[in-house]
Amino acid sequence: MLSAESAAVVRATLPVVGASLDAITERFYATMFADRPELLDGLFNRGNQASGEQRKALAASVAAFATTLLDHPDQRPDHLLARIAHKHTAVGVTDDQYVIVHKYLFGAIAEVLGQAVTPQVAAAWDEVYWLMAGALIAMEARLYAEAGAVEGRTW
Ligand code: HEM
Numbered sequence: 001m002l003s004a005e006s007a008a009v010v011r012a013t014l015p016v017v018g019a020s021l022d023a024i025t026e027r028f029y030a031t032m033f034a035d036r037p038e039l040l041d042g043l044f045n046r047g048n049q050a051s052g053e054q055r056k057a058l059a060a061s062v063a064a065f066a067t068t069l070l071d072h073p074d075q076r077p078d079h080l081l082a083r084i085a086h087k088h089t090a091v092g093v094t095d096d097q098y099v100i101v102h103k104y105l106f107g108a109i110a111e112v113l114g115q116a117v118t119p120q121v122a123a124a125w126d127e128v129y130w131l132m133a134g135a136l137i138a139m140e141a142r143l144y145a146e147a148g149a150v151e152g153r154t155w
Helices: 004-019 021-035 037-042 046-050 052-071 078-091 097-116 119-146
Strands: none
Touching (some): 004 052, 004 097, 004 119, 021 097, 052 078, 052 097
């Protein structure tokens, strides 16, 4: 559950984040793939990357997760998370990669939204990201274990 403090900040900034998803997505992938080209070749699918809607899925799902946390603070949106976790385990995402995605996603948010991203705003969205990442990492670990797969090596 999101802290009351962060919930208020996320509620106030959700409209501007939602309206900037295209620009955030653009900047996020451009900077991440420039620094980590192996992720584009080894993990992300170039075909998916070509389609604007699929590209937007990651950042959009963080905003969707935030909306659900605000509207239903006592429920974890497992339906949203399960679909992503299945996709991630099918392609072989590993828990250490969440730090990489965080770095470039939050770098993109700061660049696109500029001064709107005060330390307080960054901290509130960080809380959303790590709540979501933690839940996904746990689900993915369970899926890998159930399949008898070594994390990151798909079957
Ligand atoms: C909190 C962090 C993350 C969120 C919210 C997230 C969200 C999503 C969503 C919504 C999808 C589309 C699922 C579908 O097709 O139904 C997806 C797919 C995917 N995600 Fe993540 N993801 C996160 C972290 C990561 C990390 C750490 C990696 C690895 C670097 C990663 C790699 C991928 C890949 C390769 C796909 C397949 C689609 C494609 O090729 O573009 N994701 N993710």
